[in-house]
Amino acid sequence: MKGARFVGEGRIAIERVAPPQPGKGEVLLRVTNCALCGSDLRPLRSGWPVTPGHEILGRVDQPGHAWHGRRALVYIPVFCGHCEDCRAGNTHVCRNATDLMGWQRDGGYAEALAVPEQCLLPVPDDIPDRLAPLLLDTIGTTAHGLRLAQKVVPRGEALVLGAGPIGLGALLVLRGLGYAPIFVVEPGDYRARFAESLGATRLKPANAAARRFPLVVEASGKDPARQMAFEVVAPNGAIVQFGESDAWTITENKAIRRKDFSILRSFYFPIGDHAANIDLLRAHRAEYERLVDDQAGFDGLQDLFDAFKRGEKLKPLFVP
Ligand SMILES: [Zn+2]
Numbered sequence: 001m002k003g004a005r006f007v008g009e010g011r012i013a014i015e016r017v018a019p020p021q022p023g024k025g026e027v028l029l030r031v032t033n034c035a036l037c038g039s040d041l042r043p044l045r046s047g048w049p050v051t052p053g054h055e056i057l058g059r060v061d062q063p064g065h066a067w068h069g070r071r072a073l074v075y076i077p078v079f080c081g082h083c084e085d086c087r088a089g090n091t092h093v094c095r096n097a098t099d100l101m102g103w104q105r106d107g108g109y110a111e112a113l114a115v116p117e118q119c120l121l122p123v124p125d126d127i128p129d130r131l132a133p134l135l136l137d138t139i140g141t142t143a144h145g146l147r148l149a150q151k152v153v154p155r156g157e158a159l160v161l162g163a164g165p166i167g168l169g170a171l172l173v174l175r176g177l178g179y180a181p182i183f184v185v186e187p188g189d190y191r192a193r194f195a196e197s198l199g200a201t202r203l204k205p206a207n208a209a210a211r212r213f214p215l216v217v218e219a220s221g222k223d224p225a226r227q228m229a230f231e232v233v234a235p236n237g238a239i240v241q242f243g244e245s246d247a248w249t250i251t252e253n254k255a256i257r258r259k260d261f262s263i264l265r266s267f268y269f270p271i272g273d274h275a276a277n278i279d280l281l282r283a284h285r286a287e288y289e290r291l292v293d294d295q296a297g298f299d300g301l302q303d304l305f306d307a308f309k310r311g312e313k314l315k316p317l318f319v320p
């Protein structure tokens with residue numbers, strides 16, 4: 001079987017790998033597609049010990065199993081289902097989940113993988129293959145974080161910092177939740193123009209820095225954007241932080257110190273949100289269609305990642 005490995009310094013090797021051997025309580029999933037994610041860029045730089053890829057759609061190939069022949073998305077945290085967090089519905093923060101699919105266990109940049117049964121998410125027939133992976137990070141992660149933010153700032157203006165896949169996903173969810181007007185700061189023209197086509201107003205960093213916003217969505221993971229989020233959030237406002245990085249450096253200045261505000265850091269989403277996330281996809285399907293702007297197989301995966309890294313692609317797919 002073929003699988004892709006991140007070997008470091010941005011290089012991808014396509015290798016012959018051993019076919020997955022599903023253990024007890026697991027099924028074999030043949031990969032239909034796997035969406036590229038900004039969080040892949042860190043392991044792409046450093047190299048990674050398992051097959052990466054964590055926004056996976058596939059078809060179960062496990063004769064005799066209840067899921068055999070069905071399409072399924074892969075929920076990333078391998079949750080236990082019985083701890084206090086899982087029982088409260090917060091499967092994404094399960095205290096016993098040490099493994100994340102595509103991070104500690106082999107993921108979706110391959111022909112197939114083994115998936116624990118509890119991580120299989122059903123895909124209704126009206127959702128096409130190419131849109132299904134958006135239900136994970138692009139919609140699931142952003143909608144969960146913004147549902148948390150709604151409790152603090154239920155309406156009004158919002159600023160999105162970074163219009164990569166997460167920022168654009170957040171923009172669509174913000175619109176769906178009724179926030180307006182929505183502003184965006186994004187250095188790349190391709191992504192910024194796309195955000196504008198979704199109804200956002202592009203601001204230069206200096207212009208955004210001169211204003212205050214009740215809700216700030218930090219979706220870049222870059223220190224300057226994090227610094228800016230702390231400074232431009234309005235008193236009693238909220239920051240939702242999605243971007244990730246190895247470390248961050250913030251200078252606590254007067255703009256930060258003399259203000260009440262909330263910071264919401266959120267990770268992924270509770271598995272019970274899946275049905276509501278499907279409704280969000282259905283409600284804005286035409287816009288989500290436009291996010292999926294390219295695809296490649298094993299042969300084109302390196303070039304696709306290079307273009308994605310340069311900000312020239314929004315949410316491309318690996319299709320083995
Ligand atoms: Zn992702």
Ligand SMILES: [Zn+2]
Pocket residue numbers: 079080081082083084085086087094095096097
């Ligand atoms: Zn648990």
